[in-house]
């Protein structure tokens with residue numbers, strides 16, 4: 001199974017920009033590239049912060065751009081989202097019995113579990129898994145087929161990464177999530193957004209991948225505190241393939257418009273410049 005991961009699209013109303021960037025322009029470029037080069041993917045998943053201010057015109061704008069995508073989408077909530085405004089423009093997105101935007105979807109190659117870590121009551125943008133959402137996670141981990149990998153997706157990381165301000169707005173109750181995992185099943189892979197940087201590692205034995213954002217980026221700065229350092233580093237989407245013995249994650253810098261050449265081309269090898 002193959003799929004694409006995008007995150008932190010931070011959409012605004014049509015024609016508006018944010019930190020000098022137009023998220024619709026960037027997502028349109030990603031959609032065109034995905035349609036052209038990945039016709040065999042099962043879905044595109046966007047791991048939250050769909051809209052920057054969570055307002056209806058932003059979700060309207062997002063819906064019109066995603067309408068151009070040929071693959072099905074899975075859309076998740078991030079700290080900038082608003083569930084009710086989102087639902088008006090994405091009425092078909094499944095919710096759990098308590099209204100949270102989280103699902104378990106079983107594919108032949110893997111089970112996909114998405115969590116809704118949005119805490120709309122948190123002014124600081126930290127995430128939360130309340131008792132109802134922890135119960136959903138426990139049920140999903142217990143009921144997922146044992147014969148295939150389980151990939152867990154959530155917006156907020158449940159651990160510190162050294163990005164100092166971002167560490168203050170991670171998932172607020174990681175121990176509660178871990179307790180559920182420890183007594184049911186360990187996911188085979190954990191995918192997240194929120195940090196607007198490409199980060200990978202292992203959390204309590206679970207390999208994880210944090211996707212670079214689609215819109216503005218968080219700068220690689222492990223010193224700054226009290227604010228979030230930003231940058232205009234180009235965005236990526238991840239192309240993920242899941243096979244019986246491996247998971248492979250490639251990053252595609254879909255806005256790159258520089259030279260493309262063969263490393264076997266002796267003319268290119270000796271060129272002074274392109």
Ligand SMILES: [Fe+2]
Nearest residue numbers: 008049078194
């Ligand atoms: Fe974000």
